[in-house]
Amino acid sequence: MHAAACEICEEHVSIPVEAAGLPGVLGYPFAGKPAVSAVIAGPHPLLGGNLRSNVVRSLRQALAGAGCVALTFDYRRPDPMKTGQRDWATITAEFWRHGCVEEERDWVDDLRSAARALANWGHTGARLLVGYSFGCWAVAQNAAELNPAAIVLVSPNPGRHDFSRLADTRAPLLVVQSDDDFTHGPDADAAWFNALREPKRRCAFSGGGHFFRGREAELTACVLDFLHDHCALGALPC
C-alpha cells in the first residue's frame, strides 16, 4: 500500500536538443522537494507514440504523485530543411517496409538529452529510467551511461530490439509484460526475461495487451511497489 498521492503540477517544457527543443511535460508534486527524478521514454513515434500515450501519461502522473519529478517528451520530428535529414514520407515508407528506421538512433539520443535537461534544471537526485514499448530500447541503450537507480521496462519487444546492453548496469530492473501482448507470445517473454541479469523482477499481467488500456492504475501500482521495495522512492514528502 502506498500513501495517498500528492497533488501534482504538470507543465509544458522545452528540452534543448541541438538548436531546437523537444516538447515535454514535466510532472512534479505541488509541494515539497522531489528527491527522485524519472525520465520516461515513450512508444515509437511512427506507431503513433507520443507523450499523450495513456501509459506514458499514467506513469508520469503516478510518479509525480509519489513525490518524484517525472519528465516525458516527444521524440524529435524529421526536419527535411536540415541537411541530411529525410522527409516524413521517405521515413514512413522505410518503416512500413522494414519496421525500423535509421532515425531511431536520434530518438535514443533524445532520451539522453531529456535526462541531461532534468539534471540541468536542478533535479540531481536518484534517477529512474522508465521505458514503454520502443522507449524500453531507448532506456536499455542509455542505461550504462545514465547510471540510474532503477530501471522499469513496460511492454518491451525483445523480438524487435536488442536489450543486451542492460547487462552493462546493475540497477534493479522491473519488466512488465502482458500475456496477450500482440508483439510476441508469453513463452518468448518469459524466456527472454529469464536470461536477463539480476537483480530483476517480472510483473506479468493477464489481459493487459500491449497498451494496458483501462489497466493503467494496476500498472502504475505495480511500478510504484517495485520502486518502493528497491528504495528508489524515498520517504514521500506528502
Added chain:
Amino acid sequence: MHDILLTGATGFLGHYLLAELLREPSVRCRLMLRPPMHGGAQRLATLVGDLGLDLDSLRAAGRVELLEGELPDHRPDASRLSGVTCVVHAAANTSFDADRTGEPARTNLDGTRAMLHLAGEAGIRRFVLVSTAFVCGDRRGRIAERVSPRAPTFANVYEQSKWEAEQLVWAWRGAERIATICRPTILFGDSTRGRATVMNGLYLIARATEILSRAVTDDAEADRHQVPLRIIGDPRATINAIPVDYAARRIAGIALDGAAESSVHHIANPQPPTHEEIKKWLEQYFDLAGGRFCRSDWPLEDPNRFEELFYSRSNAVQDYFRCDLSFESRDGEETDRVRLIDRERFFRALRYAQATNWGRECRARTRARRAPQRVRPDWYFNEFLPRTLPRSQVARVDALTTTARFVICGCDDGEWVCRFENGELAQLSAGPNGLQEAFGYRVSVDEFADVVTGRRPVQDAFFEGGAEMFGDIDQALKMVSIIEKFVAEFPVREAAGRR
C-alpha cells in the same frame, strides 16, 4: 441606443469588454456563444460574476441576449440580428503554434471572414475588430496606427493570422461601412486586483523566474543573489503590457464613439515598464539577483543549467523581450498620465497568479465542454478522401500497400474498405463484404468526427475513447501515424460534410 453583437465574450479580454460595454445604460449586447450554449452561459456567468455582474438579471432585463454560433462555419441567422448597430469581434485563438485543425488561422482569419459576411447580410454598418499590436511583426521603432498593405516577417502564426484578418476588415470598409481596428498590446492582470484568467506573456517570464527561484533554493551550492543568468535584450527597451480592464475600457469607448470614418487604434501603455524595471521587480519579488542583460543572439551559446531552466519555460515569449517597440496611440497619449503598470500593480498581479496556481484554477472553474462535431462518414469516404488523398503526403509513401477496414458505429451502413497500392487509394468499397482487410478500426460516429476534424488525435481516440483496432495490430499502429499526418494536412472543415 447601441445594439452590439459581441463575439469572444467568454475570453480573457472579452468578458471585461462586455462589462465595460454594459456600463453604458443605452447598450444592449447580443453574445455569440459556442454550442452547447448552456455550458457557455454557465462559464460566462462565472466570469462576469467575478466582475460583479449578474448574467441572469441582465438577460431578464433584455440587456443581454445569447445567440448560438461557432466560427467560422456555424453563424447565427442574419434575420436574428435585426437592429444590431455594431459588431465587436473579439473572439480569437491566441496560440502561437499552428495545429492540425488549422488553428489559429481558422478562428482568427476564417472567423473574421465569416463575421464580415454576417455583418454584410444583416446590414450592419460598423465592424470593430480586436486585433493585436504585434501585427507589426519584425518592424522596429515606432509603429503607426494604420493598416500596412505589406506583410512584415512574423514571429508566429498568431501574428500572421491577425494581420491577415486586419486586411479583410480594411477591405470591407466603404462609404456605408465603418471599419475600426483596435490593437491591444500584451494583456496583464486588471488594475484593481491583478485578476487574470489567462496567463501568457509577462506571466510566462514570471513563472520561469519562480521556477528558477525554487531551483536555486534547492541547490545548496547556488547563491540566490548571484544567479548566473544571461538575459537577452536591451535593459532600456520597454515591454508594452497593459491591464486588461484598461484595454477593455478603451475598446468599449472606441466602439461606442459614433465614429464617422474607419480608423486604427493602438491600445497601448503610454508609459510601459522597461526590461530593467521588470527584471528588478521580479528579483525583488522572488528575492533573487545576479541576472545581467546581454546582446547575444538566440539561442544562447553554452547555456548554464539556470539559463536552460529559465528559457525552457519562457522561450515562447522571448521574441517580445528581444526588441524595442513603441506604439503610436493618438487617444491614449493625450489622456493617460499615470503609470498603468508599476511595482505595486505588478506585485499584485503576481500574488493573484500564485494564488490561482498560475491560472489553473480559473481554467478549471470555467472550462467549456465542447459539443461533438458532426461529420457524415459517407461523405468523408465517398467524396472527401478520394479528392484529398492524392494531394496528401500519404500518396508519397510508396511502400504503402495494404487493405484497411473502417467500421463507423452509430450510423447506417457504416463500413468502408480502403485498398492502398504504393501509397495511392486504389479501391474503396462500402459495406461489410468485398475486400478482405489486413487490419481495421472500429469507432463511434462521434469519435470518428472528432478525429477527422482534428479535434482529437487518433491515438487518444484509441486509448481513451471507444476506438478499437483489429486484425494485424502492427500494421494498424503504423497506419495510425499515417492517418494522423493525413488529418493534419486535411482536417475536415467543409460545411458539406456536416450534418
